[in-house]
Every structure is written in structure tokens, then in C-alpha cells.
Amino acid sequence: MSGFDPLVLIDACYAAALDPEKWSGALDGLADALGARGTVIVSHDPARTAQTLASERIADVGVDYGAGGWWQHDTRIRLGRERGLLRPGAVMVDEMYIEPDRKRTDPFFQHFIDRHRLGNLCAYVGADPMDRHTLSFSAPRDVRKGPFEGFEVERLGLVGPHVIRAFRLTALVGDMRREAEGLTSALERMRAGIVILDARGRVRLVSPAAERLAAGYIALRGGAVPEAAEPVESARFDRFLADILPDRAWPRQDILLLRRRGGGRPLSVEALPLRGGDPFPVAGAGLGGGVVLLLRDLLAPATRPIEPLLEQLGLTRAEARVAALVGQGFAPREVAEQFAVSESTVRSQLKAVYGKLAIRRQSELAVFITRLDSL
Template structure:
């Protein structure tokens, strides 16, 4: 059995919370540390029990357990509930549920455990901090190995709480990412871009849409204050920033229209305060959370988003975006520039759009998109 480095194993679990693809390696590392073939995390909420997470070495077992429905016949879960064994904070082993003789007569062990050549199981029981349903982190022994020993059980008890917390963090991070993607998609459909400023008014983040909208209106350099591109707006924009920074009295002027250098329609800029601590803290920056600048072209053609309708017709999100832009008159090269992808990628997606919508040329796509826009 390899050396036991609890901090490395725990760090691997928390790293997997933000990089879910590494969970299998993290679970395998813990399985090695306790002499098991593999490890699995199971929710005991009946609505989620089939949604297990396992190390790659027991992927076939996990698939059979979850998708195959064997979780509904797991004798240990039933007995654990009946006898009050599965309480948060406990480490359990098979001997707490059934004797060796009872295992040999039990259908779950006969038809599932024996078929996968598994033997003893050691599990840490935890509770989901959000809904209080129990979760278990289990390590499964190969049929050739004997029962789990004291040191191995202690190791499960040491790393188990961190595995459960990291597993829950994985779900929360996933939800946050989906919300962020939804916000990004909504802003894109509004033709709106965002610029995040720290408490000193320095640029920390610029969305792709904001970078495109700001061209000719604002000079945006990371680590520097934004500046109006049109000299006549320079002083006015400076006063606007001074008004909206957190250490100033908020709010005095929340919006401003900027002129484009060389002429053109105005750009609408709205300031939104970031509450709480500075998301990009620097030494001596003071308190407050910075400011978000929302950029919009108010005079851009107003069309309702049809991408969700196109996705319902079988297009991917990327294909729907391309179909909408090309159908409204943009050339593939312009679409590629706007979406920051290669023109060949756009043409490939356009070909897929034609196939899925059963059309043959751009003129037919334009008619189709026009009809969707008029709904």
C-alpha cells in the first residue's frame, strides 16, 4: 500500500471541485491509500441516488449500480436506515450490516457484488449541507482482499468529510457556471457588454462584446482607468467615473452617452456598483467592491432573440448563433470576427445548419430567419 499523504489527497478533492474531470484520479488516490479497488460517492436522496460519481477503475460497477438500478436493491442502504447506522460522521464497514453467512444468502451480494468480484466496503457517511440528505463516500475491496483494518478505517474517517464537502462544491460551482453562462448569453442577446473596474477605477475585466462596442468610444487597458476616445468627452467621462467609484457619494450620475471618435451613433454607458469586498483586491485599495460598466448600443436594430427557437429545432447554441447572424445579413467572415472564431468554423457550422433545417442556400436561411423574427 502506498504512503499516506492526507493533505495531498484532500487537496486533490478540492481541486476536483473546480475541475470535475480530475475527480476520478482523486478517488483512485484515496482508494490506493486504503487498499481498495476504487471509490464512489453516492447520494441517499432517492431522487439523486442513481447519479453517482466513481473512480475510473470501477466505472463498470458504477454504471451497473446507477443506470442498471442496483442502488434500489442495496441491502446496506436499507439496513442502515432501519438500524440507524448511516448517521453523518460515521465510518461504516460491511460487518456492521451483515455477517459473512448473511452476505452469501443475500440477493444483492449474490447477483451484484459477487458478479463484479468485489468484497468488503468501507464508507464515510456525510450530510449534504444544503438539503441534509445523507451522502456516502465508499471504497470497495477486491474479492481477493480481506476486511478493512483499523488504520484504513481511520484514513476514510479523516478524508471522508473533505470528499463530501468537495463533492457538494462541485455541484455549486457547476450551478454558478451555468448561471454565468446564462448571464453572458442574455447580455449578448441584449447586445450589451460589461467592463469591471476595481475600487480605484482600473479595468480588471472586459467582455468580448464590450471590447467590440467600446471601439472608437473608450480606451480600455487592463490595470488602467478607462478613457474616452473622443477628446471632447474626456473631462465629462472623468467626472462620471469619479461620481460612480465606491468611495464617492453614490449615486450622482449613473449613466452617460459617449460620442464615437470620427463620428457615429452614441454609446450608452451605465454604472452598477459591486457590493461587498473588492473582487480584485490590491494593497491599499481601500474598501468597496468596484463598479461594473454596462455598455449598450441603444440605436442598434432591436430584434427578439430567436436562438432558443433554433435550438429547439435541433441546432446547437453555436449553430443557432451563426444561423441568426447569417440569416440577418452578416457574411461568414463578419460572423467569424464577431464571434472570435475561424471563418472555416463558421462555414462548417453553417453547413450543419443547412442540413438540420433542410435548406440549401443563404437566401433560404434569410427567409426562414425573417419569418422567425416576425413571430
């Protein structure tokens, strides 16, 4: 097994779970290690089987298998089910359940496998930890190669469980990111931001909106306890933090109106307990849960949430946010700075907005947003 480093391959799969664009390179690297033409991940859940993930080298095979409908006629999956071979943890090769004569006469092999010049297949079967449906990580040979060698089958059995696990993590991370985007959008519409403190009152997470709202009111440094920016508010803010920490009876004072350094309207700081264990535990500390601080500018002018209406017209959430701001008079450069993206990204999203709304220039968008705001 010289030249085979399973840790590098496994690390590449888990890196792809966080950045799906890396999956193609990870799957190609696995194909090289297994002596295969490419690799592919297939769900055996009928509701998801058409959604395959294939390495770049056999991308055309993956598209044909899914969009072309061949997943509905996959003889390998059907025979594997009939013969009880699709068990989590199983490693299979064609010779275990498909006779050579059957391959020569079976429509799936004749019209799909032969057309793509694929040969033998080696596959690891895993179980989805969420719904227990099985998935397979498969490595098809080129038609010019013979059966898999024993060491290649061993390699696939070694990395297979991690490939399946990382693949499911990709979906879970995507779901979490979408939920987080939804929460961020909702908080922005409320003109609110969140700060998460651990059980010792130290800052662990600050949302972009909270960072903007806290300016001049609260000093927020990662790993440190927040401090009031206005010296005369220090003692009152320190007492507020002491009251909301988990070892105190809840609640005592869970809302505080904090004055700004140099004057100005107050900032509302509301404390919400994090139930359960400390989300950022310290070894041996044995502390309870942390605290969420909800920051709100109560006197900010109220605005109607236009973005949900724009999303109903076919815009993505990101496009709706850009359209709303540009339609209110913000320049693309200002929008890019606010969302921490490049100006070219904003202009690309704006071009998509114009196409979907059938308008041609920013002045038309401004009229449209104004009328939408009056609904």
C-alpha cells in the same frame, strides 16, 4: 503511511470541482491510496441517488447502480439508516453492520455485488451543506481482497470530507456557469456588455461584448482605472467615474453618452452599484462595494432574438447561437473567431443543428432562419 500524500489527493479533488473531466483521474488516485478497486460518490437523497460518480475502473458498476436501478435496493444504505450509522463524519466498514451470513443470502449482494466481483466496502459519510442530505464516498474492495486495514480506513476518513466538499462544489460551479451563460446570452441579445470595477474604480472583469463595444471609446486594462479613448472626453468621463464610486452619494450622474475617438455614434455607459462589501477587497482598505458599467450601442440595428426559438426546437444554447449566425451568412471560421472556439467545434455543432432541424446544407439553414426571423 509511506507513499501516501493526502494534499496531492485533496488538491486533485478540488481541481476536479472546477474541471469535471478530472474527476475520473482523481477518484482512481484515491482508490490506489486506499487499496480499493475503485471509488464512488453516492447521494442518499432519493431524488438524486441514481446520479452516482464513479472512477473509471468501476464505471460499469456506477452505470449499473444508477441506470440499472440497483440504488433502490442498496442493502448497505438501508441498514445504515436503520441502525443510525449514516451520520455526517462517520467512517464505516461492512463489518460494523452486515453479517457475513447476510451477505451470502441478500439479493443485493448476490445479484449486484457478486456479479461485479466486489468485496468489502469502506465509506465516509458527509452532509450536503445546501440541503443537509447525506452523501457517501465509498471505496469497494476487489472480491479477492480481505477486510480493509486500519491505516486504509484512516486514510479514507482523512480525505473523505474534502471529496464530499469538492463533489458539491462541482454542482455549484456548474449552476453558476449555466447562470453566467444565460446572463451572457441575454446581454448579447441586448447588444450590451458589462465591466466590473472594484471600490477604487479599477477594472476587475470585462465581458467579451464589453471589450468589443469599448473599442475606440474606453481603454480597459485589468487592475487600472478606465480612461476615455477620445482626449476631449477625458475630463467628463473622469468626473463620471468619480461620481459613481461608493464613497459618493448615489446617484449623481449614472448614465453617460460617450463619443468615439475619430467620430461615430455614441456609446451608452450606465453605472449600477454593487451592494454590500467590495467583491475584490484589498487587505485593510475597508472599502464598500464596487460598480458595474453597462455598455450599450443605442443606435445599433435592432434584431429579433432567434436563439430562444431555436432552443425550443431542441438545440442547445451553443448550437442555437451557431445556427443563428451561420443562417445569417457568417462562415464557420468567422463564428469560431467570434466565440473564441475552434472551427472544428463550430462545424461539429453545425452538424448537430442540421440533424436536429432535418436539413442538409447551409442554404436551407439560411431560408429557415429567415422565415423564423419573420415570425
